[in-house]
Amino acid sequence: MRFVFFTDIHLLENKDSIIGFEKCLDRMLAFGPQLLINGGDLGVTPQAVNTYHEMIKGLDIPVYQVNGNHEICNGFLTPERAGQFSRSFDHDGVHFVIFDTVRFFTPTDEHPQNWYFIADPQNLEWLATDLARIPKQMPIILASHCSISTSAPFRFGQELGMEFPVNEVTEATKVVNLLKPFDSVATLHGHDHENCRHRADGIQILTTAAVAGGWWRNGLESPNISGEPQGFRVIDVTCGQIESQYVMLQESQSQLASWYTQAKSMRHFINVFDASPETKVHIENIGELQPLDAFSDSAKGLSPHLYELSANHLEQIGASERINVTIDFENGQTNQLEIDCSAVLYM
Numbered sequence: 023m024r025f026v027f028f029t030d031i032h033l034l035e036n037k038d039s040i041i042g043f044e045k046c047l048d049r050m051l052a053f054g055p056q057l058l059i060n061g062g063d064l065g066v067t068p069q070a071v072n073t074y075h076e077m078i079k080g081l082d083i084p085v086y087q088v089n090g091n092h093e094i095c096n097g098f099l100t101p102e103r104a105g106q107f108s109r110s111f112d113h114d115g116v117h118f119v120i121f122d123t124v125r126f127f128t129p130t131d132e133h134p135q136n137w138y139f140i141a142d143p144q145n146l147e148w149l150a151t152d153l154a155r156i157p158k159q160m161p162i163i164l165a166s167h168c169s170i171s172t173s174a175p176f177r178f179g180q181e182l183g184m185e186f187p188v189n190e191v192t193e194a195t196k197v198v199n200l201l202k203p204f205d206s207v208a209t210l211h212g213h214d215h216e217n218c219r220h221r222a223d224g225i226q227i228l229t230t231a232a233v234a235g236g237w238w239r240n241g242l243e244s245p246n247i248s249g250e251p252q253g254f255r256v257i258d259v260t261c262g263q264i265e266s267q268y269v270m271l272q273e274s275q276s277q278l279a280s281w282y283t284q285a286k287s288m289r290h291f292i293n294v295f296d297a298s299p300e301t302k303v304h305i306e307n308i309g310e311l312q313p314l315d316a317f318s319d320s321a322k323g324l325s326p327h328l329y330e331l332s333a334n335h336l337e338q339i340g341a342s343e344r345i346n347v348t349i350d351f352e353n354g355q356t357n358q359l360e361i362d363c364s365a366v367l368y369m
């Protein structure tokens with residue numbers, strides 16, 4: 023079966039969000055999904071929620087909603103209702119879980135956000151009961167707004183292990199422990215506005231970049247935090263195997279990778295927008311590149327899907343304006359592309 027996960031649409035912020043989400047709906051439906059899952063953060067105003075529901079009401083496939091932290095800002099999720107939205111359903115041989123982790127927090131000087139994320143005892147108990155009836159071989163998809171396995175707080179200099187976390191989920195390892203006995207599990211997340219695919223105890227963690235990218239600051243040309251163009255994730259479940267692809271909002275951006283230069287350090291990378299640690303990247307006549315180690319100091323302020331060029335690599339590239347790159351994904355898909363080496367600077 024095929025379905026689509028899209029997240030962080032942030033309607034009515036900055037420029038062209040309505041045009042952009044219309045485009046997104048058309049693009050997603052063109053892939054023939056059986057259902058859609060929205061990973062949360064519709065927008066910060068009640069009007070954003072109304073606009074969203076107006077825009078999806080004519081669709082003839084189900085659209086499931088995961089609550090994001092903005093659902094507290096926009097009033098959809100009142101403090102009393104937070105934590106009451108976990109649910110599950112089976113569709114075409116796949117078990118789907120919507121797992122609700124957003125909770126209200128009364129802001130303080132030290133914690134100005136009005137939300138935090140937790141897998142609380144009530145929801146963990148519900149999940150354990152829900153999964154108890156699922157056969158070990160049945161593929162499972164769990165969607166929650168903030169990732170249950172993330173290096174983003176470490177990489178972006180935020181406090182780790184805080185008591186009411188805004189970029190992690192308290193007790194997330196208990197969710198992983200409930201899921202890991204199953205043969206084929208993938209979890210879907212947003213919130214970070216970046217792609218980050220990796221495995222945790224055999225589970226595929228598929229954090230997905232935002233439809234809004236950089237909050238629609240430049241309309242449909244608003245890259246995500248690590249340079250990924252705006253897009254969504256198409257997921258196929260075939261004979262128990264879960265595979266996915268990140269798809270750009272605009273066909274003209276349908277490319278897998280780009281050159282990436284970090285302005286403050288002048289470090290240079292190949293940015294493979296949806297790479298995992300198993301993805302191999304090779305520059306013709308120059309050699310293989312290594313991905314960043316997500317929990318090393320060299321990854322601070324950067325994404326793990328960046329592949330750094332050494333001084334030796336740069337010397338070999340010399341004055342070339344374009345390089346030929348081969349990308350081997352772990353599902354056996356091989357792609358060859360030409361990349362423009364002119365510096366696109368990122369902070």
Ligand SMILES: [Fe+2]
Pocket residue numbers: 063090091092167212213214
């Ligand atoms: Fe969020």
